[in-house]
Structure formats: structure tokens, C-alpha cells
Amino acid sequence: MSERLTIWEQARTLGHSRRDFLQFCAWLAAAAGIEASQVGQVVQALETKPRIPVVWFHFQECTCCSESFIRSSHPIVSDIILDKISLDYTETLQAAAGHAAEAALHETMKKYHGEYLMLVEGSVPTGADGAYCCIAGRTALDTVKEAAEGAKAIVAWGSCASNGCIQAASPNPTGATPVHEIITNKPVIKVPGCPPIGEVMAATIVHLLTFDTIPQLDRVGRPMAFYSRRVHDTCYRRPNYDAGLFVESWDDENARKGFCLYKMGCRGPVTYNACGVTKWNGGVSFPIQSGHGCIGCSEENFWDNGPFYNHLTNLPGFSIETTADKIGVAAGVVTAAGLVGHAVLTSIRKRDVINETKK
Amino acid sequence: MAEATYERVYVWQAPVRMYHWINACCIFVLVATGLVIGRPPALMSAGEASDSHWFGWVRFLHFSAAFLMSFAFLVRVYWMFAGNQYSRWDAFIPRNWTRLKTQWREMVNVLRIDILQLEKEPIDYVGHNGLAAFSYFGIFLATIFQIITGAALYAPMSTFWLPGLFSWVPPLMGGEAIVRMWHHAFTWIFILFTMIHVYLSIFHDMTEGRGEISSIVNGVRFVERK
Incomplete structure (x- = not known):
């Protein structure tokens, strides 16, 4: 292993000019989210370390x-x-x-x-x-x-x-x-x-x-x-969310207009990443811009929190495609039936009591 | 039922009644807006985003009601230590083994007499019966769960320190998608609770005539004079 050069020394041996090097430092600082006043620090670090x-x-x-x-x-x-x-x-x-x-x-x-x-x-x-x-x-x-x-x-x-x-x-x-x-x-x-x-x-x-x-x-x-902001909060489609303008199916007019993909299962609201800001491939696009919802690939367990195309993930312990709502509605129907049954029972068993109270 | 004389007993103190109604309104608003947030209807699909903010307002209502409900809940918790015997914490959580056994017997009795109606003569409880107390304890826990998960979901969009106190929840539960799913699932507990709660209040009012319904307005129930 040869002697360790600093980055500046290395750049010089590769034929880069001082101007190239400083430009590079400024670019690095911007990429790392370092403010302009600290570019000097970056330059110094790359010169000396x-x-x-x-x-x-x-x-x-x-x-x-x-x-x-x-x-x-x-x-x-x-x-x-x-x-x-x-x-x-x-x-x-x-x-x-x-x-x-x-x-x-x-x-x-x-x-x-x-x-x-x-x-x-x-x-x-x-x-x-x-x-x-x-x-x-x-x-x-x-x-x-x-x-x-x-x-x-x-x-x-x-x-x-x-x-x-x-x-x-x-x-x-x-x-x-x-x-x-x-x-x-x-x-x-x-x-x-x-x-x-x-x-x-x-x-x-x-x-x-x-x-x-x-x-x-x-x-x-x-x-x-x-990773401090949600994709949802930096998404250019966010105004459509607040306005309640959603894509209802993949081939509808709303999809063509670029409305919010929330109802198509977009995981932007639960995903922390810089996709909405930095984007991909040199800032060309990112999934939502290309018309597909975020699948939350930077979030823990995204692979098990399916299905990708439903807003609500499945309830654990239940079969695939069972959301909390389906179980809730079923429980609601059972409860309502129970209450009706009880009301009928009461009106028979306690008829005299109810009538007596009415006197 | 034989002749009996009744006396007025002041059971539900003002803070309890106020909590009840604030809570009822909040639950109504939170469930309604919560279901809309979970599955927004396709309204005004032809508009432009700049024309409208209705979904934002629905969320605003949800968050406002959530804050109101949370603070009302804190006051209610305070009242569990300051209120009368019917509103104190040990009316919901048995304070010792004997009370636990008593509550268990009450719950069995309520099941036998009120729910299955194996016996006809109603039992008279001044405050909550054992089963009701147990279910309220459950709903208190569900409320705490909703407050914590709700605050955790709200924290990233807010600079307010208070919801930020719960930002440890999503990593613990395995991500915000999971927190969201459970927060949504627990909504149904409140829906089912409300159905049963309203029905049973009417049931007791009609079959016992002790002012069950009016008691949560004026605080007074009628109790048989012994």
C-alpha cells in the first residue's frame, strides 16, 4: 500500500486544476447539506486529510x-x-x-x-x-x-x-x-x-x-x-392530497392529471426519504412523479406491510387482503344483530316491567 | 314490581358529565373524520388543487378534536383522584383482591340478569355495575392507545413538542404504516363500544326507570329507598 495522499494531492496528480478542486469542494458541501459558509472547512479537510x-x-x-x-x-x-x-x-x-x-x-x-x-x-x-x-x-x-x-x-x-x-x-x-x-x-x-x-x-x-x-x-x-422528512411532505403532488384530489384507479383521468396516489396505496405518508427533493437519475424523476405510488422501500418491514396498492396494510394474523375495515364492519354487523336480538328478548321478557314503568 | 319509594342520589358530578359529552362529541368527530381520512371519498375529482382544501380541513378537524379529547382525558384522570366514589379510579380498577372478586361476581350477575335475562328482577347499582366499569376501563385504555399512536403519527408534521414526545412509538411498533393500521383498527372499538353503550343506556332506562339517560345530563339517579 502506497503512502496515503490527501484528496487535493490525489486530484493534482490526476491533472485537475485548483479551480476544479474548489468547485468539487463546493459541490460536495452542497451535496452533504453543508452550508456555504463552511465550504472552507471542506476545502481544508480535503487538502490536509x-x-x-x-x-x-x-x-x-x-x-x-x-x-x-x-x-x-x-x-x-x-x-x-x-x-x-x-x-x-x-x-x-x-x-x-x-x-x-x-x-x-x-x-x-x-x-x-x-x-x-x-x-x-x-x-x-x-x-x-x-x-x-x-x-x-x-x-x-x-x-x-x-x-x-x-x-x-x-x-x-x-x-x-x-x-x-x-x-x-x-x-x-x-x-x-x-x-x-x-x-x-x-x-x-x-x-x-x-x-x-x-x-x-x-x-x-x-x-x-x-x-x-x-x-x-x-x-x-x-x-x-x-431522512428527516416524509416523502409525502416533500412530494410535488401534495397539494392534491390536501384538496382531496385522488387517483381512483390506475387508468383514470385523475391519474393522467397527476393527482395524489394516496388511495392507490402510496406509502409516501409513512416513508422517510429524500426522493421528493433529490429525486433519481440526476434529478430526472422519482416513483411518484412517474405515476406509481411510493412502496416505502426505505422503511423497516415494507416488504411485509402489504399490499402495496392499498392504503391500509393488512391486519396481522388475518388472511391476505383483510384490512381492519372489513373486520370492523363484520364485528359491527354481529354487534348490531346481538343488540337487536337482545332488544327482542327484552321486549318479551320485560314487557310487564316496561309497561309498569310507563303508568 | 311492588310499591317502592325512590330517592334522588347525585351520582355523576359536573366534571364527569362534561367529560362524557365532550368525549362523546370528540369520538363522533374523530370516528367520522378518521374513516374519511382512511378512505377518502371521490369528491370533486374534476377540480384543481388550488380550488379546494377540503381534505386538509377534514384532517384539521380530526387533529383539533384529538387535542380536545386528549386534554379532556387528562382532566378526567385528575378527577379519578379528586372526584366522588363513583368517578374515582377504583370504581374502574379493583383496588384489591376482595374488590376484584366482588367485581367478578357483579359481572357474572350482570351477564345473567341483564344480558341473558335468566332472572327477571333487576339489580340496582348506584354507580357503574361491574361489567360497565370493566368496559369503561377498557375504553380508557383504548383512548390512551389512540392518543399515543395518534400523537406519534401527528408528530412528524408538527413542530409542537407535545406530540413529539411520542416519536419513539413508530420505531417500537415497526414503522408508521403499522402504527397507522392499528390506529385505524382501534377506531372500530369506539364504534362498537358506542353502539353497545347507547343501547344499554336505553335498555336500563326503559326497564328500570331509574333515570339512566337523564342522569348523564343532571347527574341524578333514582335509588330505591331501603
Whole structure:
């Protein structure tokens, strides 16, 4: 492993001008939600701090987080972030393979003990002693514990690492477990979503890179800058909700007009994410803008809180498509029948009492 | 029924009666608006969003009524410690083993006499009978549940610190979608309770003639003089 360059030094060797570098710093600051007056801090950090060594693990996942990350809109992000952090290990993108890759991983973990950033994509299966996910002959469970031991910070990429995601859906056959339930002695920054927004991922790394501190997290460990508001509250269709203008079916006039998808089961009102603001694919669109409701992919248990196209989720313990309303109406009918029956019984059994009272 | 003389007993004090009616109005508004929020009707589908805000107003009504009901409930809880014997907390929660057994016997009696009508002679309770007390305890718990889950759902759209106190609820219950589902499901408890409650009040009023209905207006019931 060569001597660790700062990001500025690295940029210079790649032929970037000072102007490019400053522009990049300003852009990073904006992406990470840092205010303009603090851009100087970002510049200073990138000039003076050596590149953070990063190990990026892939366990039970589909790699959509990586795909999202490398597509983060500003080309410079994927470029620079991948260049600027010292990505020493990542199964998907690394050039090395086999023993060479494993050697790189172990060298980083040894050499930069306590300094490296650990990024985890995918959940960790705990069933059958972790046998459902093995890399280089070792279980994910082993690897994650070993790597976490010397990590400076841990980032859980995506809903798999944050919440378990679809492989944790009932009955969770492999015992898929989110990282924070395995590593309990270190803060885990959760960046949920299936996948998370590329810019959000990049900005989270930028924050760690720049300030050397964990960004402000909410109650469940997500960066406040991106997960403090509901998709519903930042949705451009929100005025239709307040006006009671809803899409009634997928092919109606209201759908064409772009009314609110609340009645089509949109999970925007219960989902915390930046989709309405940052959007996807370089700000082109996001699910609701494309006419489909949010499925709440960044929320815990979204995979079990179906059906996606009903506003109310099913009542647990009852069959599919049984909402609280159906059970409520049935109970109401039974109750009404009971009351009528009782009234009839009363009018027969207590006729004399009622008549006597009337005198 | 043989000749009997009755005396007027002041049972329901003013705060109890006021709570009852405020609560009744709030439940009516909350259930009606809550069901609309859960499944909004397709009104004015041809309009523009800028022309209307009716769904916003429905939600506003829901939240206002919820705050009113919550504060009324707090006053009622205070009155459980300040009120007379019929409104105190131990009228609903048995304070010891003996009271629990008494309440259990009362509940069986109420089932036998009032519900199944195996015996004809009515039982006379001055305050709540055992079964009624038990069901009110249940509805108090349901009220607390609705206040907590409702505040938890309201918190993210508000800067008010009070609902914010309950922002720990969604992570605990497994996300806001789940909280929403349970908050909605509990609505039905209030609907069923109201049906049974109103029916039984009329039933007691008609079969016993002790001023069951009017007592919640003027606080007075008629009790047989022994």
C-alpha cells in the first residue's frame, strides 16, 4: 500500500486544476447539506486529510446499492469519491480477485486498524451458523464481526444492511439480520432504501470524509439531512392530497392529471426519504412523479406491510387482503344483530316491567 | 314490581358529565373524520388543487378534536383522584383482591340478569355495575392507545413538542404504516363500544326507570329507598 495522499494531492496528480478542486469542494458541501459558509472547512479537510481507507462488503444483497452509488448524478462523484476514498476492498468493483483481494482486505484491516471506514451492503444471514453467505471460505457473520472490530465508522448501505429487506420477509428462512443487530458496540449509520439514492450515499461518505464525525442521526440511526422528512411532505403532488384530489384507479383521468396516489396505496405518508427533493437519475424523476405510488422501500418491514396498492396494510394474523375495515364492519354487523336480538328478548321478557314503568 | 319509594342520589358530578359529552362529541368527530381520512371519498375529482382544501380541513378537524379529547382525558384522570366514589379510579380498577372478586361476581350477575335475562328482577347499582366499569376501563385504555399512536403519527408534521414526545412509538411498533393500521383498527372499538353503550343506556332506562339517560345530563339517579 502506497503512502496515503490527501484528496487535493490525489486530484493534482490526476491533472485537475485548483479551480476544479474548489468547485468539487463546493459541490460536495452542497451535496452533504453543508452550508456555504463552511465550504472552507471542506476545502481544508480535503487538502490536509489523507484519504480514508474504505472496505465495502457485499453480503446478502442484489448490488442495487452499488449500482445506485456509481450512478450518482454528478459524474465527478463516482469518479472522485471512488478515487478520493481509498477503496481497498469491494467485491463488485475491485480489480483484484481471489487471494489478492483477500490480502488487500486484511492488509487494510491490519494497517489502518481503527481508521478505516466499513461500508456494508446486504444483510447478514445468521441461520445455520451463517452458512447461507460465505465469502473466501468464511461466513458473512465472521467477516462482519472481524471487520467491525477495527472500523472507525460503519455505514449500513440500503434496506438490507439497515433493516433486513426482502430476504428478511416473514418467515425469514436464512435469518437475515441487519448490521446494527450484530454490531452493537459501535454506532451504525443507516442509509436505507432499496436502493438508497446515490447522491445520499455519496453525501454520507462526504460528511464522514470532511468532518471526521458521524452525521446527525435520527432516532433509528439515519442521517437527518436526508431522512428527516416524509416523502409525502416533500412530494410535488401534495397539494392534491390536501384538496382531496385522488387517483381512483390506475387508468383514470385523475391519474393522467397527476393527482395524489394516496388511495392507490402510496406509502409516501409513512416513508422517510429524500426522493421528493433529490429525486433519481440526476434529478430526472422519482416513483411518484412517474405515476406509481411510493412502496416505502426505505422503511423497516415494507416488504411485509402489504399490499402495496392499498392504503391500509393488512391486519396481522388475518388472511391476505383483510384490512381492519372489513373486520370492523363484520364485528359491527354481529354487534348490531346481538343488540337487536337482545332488544327482542327484552321486549318479551320485560314487557310487564316496561309497561309498569310507563303508568 | 311492588310499591317502592325512590330517592334522588347525585351520582355523576359536573366534571364527569362534561367529560362524557365532550368525549362523546370528540369520538363522533374523530370516528367520522378518521374513516374519511382512511378512505377518502371521490369528491370533486374534476377540480384543481388550488380550488379546494377540503381534505386538509377534514384532517384539521380530526387533529383539533384529538387535542380536545386528549386534554379532556387528562382532566378526567385528575378527577379519578379528586372526584366522588363513583368517578374515582377504583370504581374502574379493583383496588384489591376482595374488590376484584366482588367485581367478578357483579359481572357474572350482570351477564345473567341483564344480558341473558335468566332472572327477571333487576339489580340496582348506584354507580357503574361491574361489567360497565370493566368496559369503561377498557375504553380508557383504548383512548390512551389512540392518543399515543395518534400523537406519534401527528408528530412528524408538527413542530409542537407535545406530540413529539411520542416519536419513539413508530420505531417500537415497526414503522408508521403499522402504527397507522392499528390506529385505524382501534377506531372500530369506539364504534362498537358506542353502539353497545347507547343501547344499554336505553335498555336500563326503559326497564328500570331509574333515570339512566337523564342522569348523564343532571347527574341524578333514582335509588330505591331501603
